[in-house]
Amino acid sequence: MATGETAPDLTAWTEIVDRLEDSMPPEWTRFARESADTSWMRAMLLLDAHDRLGNATPTEHVAHTLHHLAMSNERAAEAAGWEALYDKRREERRQLLLLIEERGESVLDGEPLQLFQRSIVPVVLADRGA
Numbered sequence: 001m002a003t004g005e006t007a008p009d010l011t012a013w014t015e016i017v018d019r020l021e022d023s024m025p026p027e028w029t030r031f032a033r034e035s036a037d038t039s040w041m042r043a044m045l046l047l048d049a050h051d052r053l054g055n056a057t058p059t060e061h062v063a064h065t066l067h068h069l070a071m072s073n074e075r076a077a078e079a080a081g082w083e084a085l086y087d088k089r090r091e092e093r094r095q096l097l098l099l100i101e102e103r104g105e106s107v108l109d110g111e112p113l114q115l116f117q118r119s120i121v122p123v124v125l126a127d128r129g130a
Contacts, residue, residue, distance in 0.1 A: 006109075010036060013107040016099060020049055023057075023096055043112035047119050050100045054123045059089045097123050 017032040024032075028045065035041035056064075063086035070079035101122050108116050 008039060008042070008109050009106045012103055013042060016046075016103055016107065019099055020096060023053065023093070024049055039108050039110060039112040042107050043116045046100055046104045046107075046116060050097060050104075050120060050123070053093050053097050053100070057089055057093060060086055060093070063089065094123075 013032075013036055017029065017036075020032075021029050028049065031041065032045050035045070063082045067079050067082035067086060070076075070082060101120060104116055104120065105113060
């Protein structure tokens, strides 16, 4: 570790993995837990999670489509429910993206940290596009 660098915060890594667990495949979570002591693996897994979360989930796609179907059939109350589900899931995903963007550096050091800093592209979710 270079002078002035701080050690990776493995408690923060555990917290990040715990928060991401429901949104990531079981294989991702297994690698994250088994490779907690390897900065390169943490960097690659963070970048992978960020990439995956940059796209709408199946729940968002379904809720968005059913919202439009309900609207076209003049079922406003049903449409509002689907829209609320879409907004909730989208916000949950946005919070996970922010978690990775804000806390990712704290769990990395050395070259993996530099890779993360070069590779992470903050995601801005459009109102309905993501």
